[in-house]
Amino acid sequence: MDYSKLRFETRQIHAGLDHNEPTGSRGVAIYPTAAYRFKDCDHAARLFELSEAGNIYTRLQNPTTSAYEERVAALYGGVGALGVSSGMSAILIAITSLASGGENIVASPFLYGGTYNQFRHSLRRLGIEVRIAPTPSSADIESLVDGKTRAIFVESMGNPTCAVPDLEGIATVAKRNLVPFIVDNTFGACGYLCNPLEWGADIIVDSATKWINGHGTAMGGVIVDGGSFDWSCGKFPLIDGPSEGYHGLNLRETFGNAAFIVKCRVDGLRDFGTSPSAFDSYLMMLGLETLSLRVRHQVEATRRLAGFLRESPKVKNVSYVGFPDHPSHDNAAKYFRFGASGVLTAELQGDLETTKRFVEALRLCAHMTMIGDSITVVTHPASTTHKQLSEADLAKAGVTPTLLRISLGLEDVEDIIADFSQAFEAAGL
Numbered sequence: 001m002d003y004s005k006l007r008f009e010t011r012q013i014h015a016g017l018d019h020n021e022p023t024g025s026r027g028v029a030i031y032p033t034a035a036y037r038f039k040d041c042d043h044a045a046r047l048f049e050l051s052e053a054g055n056i057y058t059r060l061q062n063p064t065t066s067a068y069e070e071r072v073a074a075l076y077g078g079v080g081a082l083g084v085s086s087g088m089s090a091i092l093i094a095i096t097s098l099a100s101g102g103e104n105i106v107a108s109p110f111l112y113g114g115t116y117n118q119f120r121h122s123l124r125r126l127g128i129e130v131r132i133a134p135t136p137s138s139a140d141i142e143s144l145v146d147g148k149t150r151a152i153f154v155e156s157m158g159n160p161t162c163a164v165p166d167l168e169g170i171a172t173v174a175k176r177n178l179v180p181f182i183v184d185n186t187f188g189a190c191g192y193l194c195n196p197l198e199w200g201a202d203i204i205v206d207s208a209t210k211w212i213n214g215h216g217t218a219m220g221g222v223i224v225d226g227g228s229f230d231w232s233c234g235k236f237p238l239i240d241g242p243s244e245g246y247h248g249l250n251l252r253e254t255f256g257n258a259a260f261i262v263k264c265r266v267d268g269l270r271d272f273g274t275s276p277s278a279f280d281s282y283l284m285m286l287g288l289e290t291l292s293l294r295v296r297h298q299v300e301a302t303r304r305l306a307g308f309l310r311e312s313p314k315v316k317n318v319s320y321v322g323f324p325d326h327p328s329h330d331n332a333a334k335y336f337r338f339g340a341s342g343v344l345t346a347e348l349q350g351d352l353e354t355t356k357r358f359v360e361a362l363r364l365c366a367h368m369t370m371i372g373d374s375i376t377v378v379t380h381p382a383s384t385t386h387k388q389l390s391e392a393d394l395a396k397a398g399v400t401p402t403l404l405r406i407s408l409g410l411e412d413v414e415d416i417i418a419d420f421s422q423a424f425e426a427a428g429l
């Protein structure tokens with residue numbers, strides 16, 4: 001079916017379902033299998049040399065995961081998607097499918113702490129340099145791009161500060177320099193709040209653990225190929241050159257504008273092995289069915305909580321993109337539906353100790369490192385997600401000792417406000 005003509009709310013339910021499925025099953029089947037029988041030796045050989053599409057082994061593909069990938073690709077309007085076992089794996093596979101030792105990636109400074117770690121430590125050990133720009137402005141990003149740059153990487157809304165970069169401006173820089181533009185769109189809720197492909201991004205990575213799953217029940221990541229990048233520009237022999245693992249096959253010539261996502265699967269997933277389980281793919285598909293409804297509720301609840309916190313004398317400041325004084329207010333209004341997301345940050349009065357007491361006194365809100373869950377989550381980045389960062393990187397990422405990241409769930413927000421009020425008391429704020 002051509003999903004492109006359907007609205008997001010319809011695609012999130014129907015895309016990926018086989019309406020002619022012989023059992024008449026309403027939902028997608030879970031295939032708990034590691035491998036698939038070949039029809040004969042020639043069939044097996046064709047699958048292995050990539051001249052015929054089909055299932056070989058669940059490390060590479062699985063019918064449940066394929067249905068989930070089709071749904072995600074349809075939601076973004078991409079040419080293909082790849083489900084993987086975590087958001088971190090999506091980033092790793094996307095980047096290592098583009099860059100080799102001696103090459104570099106240029107990134108915005110407003111990044112999730114785990115992404116910082118992967119960039120600063122693991123990718124560096126592989127010889128891939130990640131150059132972090134001092135600000136996410138197009139000019140600062142472009143100043144770090146050189147002939148060895150193989151991608152520009154940003155988060156559509158930075159975790160945890162909610163900084164929204166100028167996606168269109170950075171896409172122009174990427175195009176001018178013939179490098180793909182990768183956007184971590186975890187906060188963009190699988191394209192419902194923000195779809196960077198519509199603003200010139202070429203590749204999406206998304207931590208499906210968050211809004212896609214929506215209930216904190218599984219880990220996952222997904223890569224989406226917008227099909228927009230011209231791989232024949234001479235910089236990407238891994239995609240437009242003889243493929244060592246496939247007897248010299250040229251992925252661009254064979255798979256056209258889907259060459260990147262094929263590369264991520266047939267090399268990235270084959271070699272790193274971070275495939276999702278069929279059951280987790282099923283949970284992701286189920287989560288997606290209610291994505292827009294959940295996100296709308298969360299955006300509204302966040303707006304209400306932001307207003308309450310701004311009025312509270314217990315709070316030093318509230319950083320919420322829906323407020324006109326947020327540095328990213330205009331970019332959020334341009335790139336995000338409703339000009340907001342389901343996350344805000346607040347700096348409490350007091351110090352590190354009172355902040356810890358506050359977090360420990362919460363009864364309803366969960367003290368966890370999680371966002372996009374149906375449970376409201378309060379995270380203390382300085383002692384959790386960003387703990388490994390140096391003082392300088394903490395300052396760059398905007399993380400202070402009393403900063404809290406709050407991701408609204410699906411509860412009645414008035415109960416969340418009551419929980420905050422009692423925890424302020426208990427913390428002696």
Ligand SMILES: Cc1ncc(COP(=O)(O)O)c(C=O)c1O
Pocket residue numbers: 086087088089112114115155159184186187207208209210219220221
């Ligand atoms: C923006 C962003 N990208 C990537 C990740 C990593 O995703 P995962 O935890 O699924 O590996 C996270 C996790 O919080 C995130 O917030």
